[in-house]
Amino acid sequence: MPLIDIGANLTHESFAHDRETVVREAQAAGVAMFGITGTTVALSAAAVELVRAYPGCMFATAGVHPHHARDVDSAALRELGELAALPEVRAVGETGLDYFRDLAPRPVQLKAFERQIAIAVALRKPLFLHQRDAHEDFLAVMRDARDHVVGGVVHCFTDSRDALFAYLDLDLYIGITGWLCDERRGAHLREFVRHIPAERLLVETDSPYLMPRTLLPKPAHRRNEPKFLPHIVEELARDRGESFEATAASTTAAARTFFQLEPTLQRPLLTAR
Helix, strand or coil, X not given: CCEEEEEECCCCXXXXXXXXXXXXXXHHCCEEEEEXXXXXXXXXXXXXXXXXXXXXXXXEEECCCHHHHHHCCHHHHHHHHHHHCXXXXXXXXXXXXXXXXXXXXXXXXXXXXXXHHXXXXXXXXXXXXXXXXXXXXXXXXXXXXXXXXXXXXXXXXXXXHHHXXXXXXXXXXXXXXHHHXXXXXXXXXXXXXXXXXXXXXXXXXXXCCCCCCCCCCCCCCCCCCHXXXXXXXXXXXXXXXXXXXXXXXXXXXXHHHHHCCCHHHCXXXXXXX
């Protein structure tokens, strides 16, 4: 069963010299499609261009990460809205709140988050969401917005059991990364990932970040890549008490539903245009 990596930052500079090799190796490992995450206006535009360069195996999101919330002015919102309306873009984000690093003031983050939700509502596209150490404010915003947005995925979920069930109560999808494989920070996830309904569970690498710490042999470099997604799915399947094939099938089906991906879009990469 082919996998779908819903969140890979393949526009990151670390992939500039070997991006096509990275994609080919991932496809050889069983990753059929890649969601290219937009985290600024410029990188959202770059994500769209990457999807156009690799037709049939990529889709994009368009958004501004809370770290860059100061940049969300009227001009940025106008450009972001134009990008988000493109057919290559299947979700608005990465958007949300990050109180762990607080790289932007919290009121500024909240305003930028709400403005991007408004774009998603207007375009009838789902949200690609970020939340770190901001659960209460994030939950309050999403409760207010939930009747208006078509859906959302809490990307790279790392929070508590209570937070998980609060998001599931809002019918949000949950994205699991290699954080699950980190015995220092992610061991708690192993205790309750089995409670995520199969139809709400998505998988991602968040490349080049969050290389799975249980990966053996460990690569000499520290760059995470989409080709490591099967390892994450293996760990996730074991924690859920199901086969790799079952987890692969359900997460791929859920990704197709959430991002409205037709199976005909998923074909082997030939070459970049």
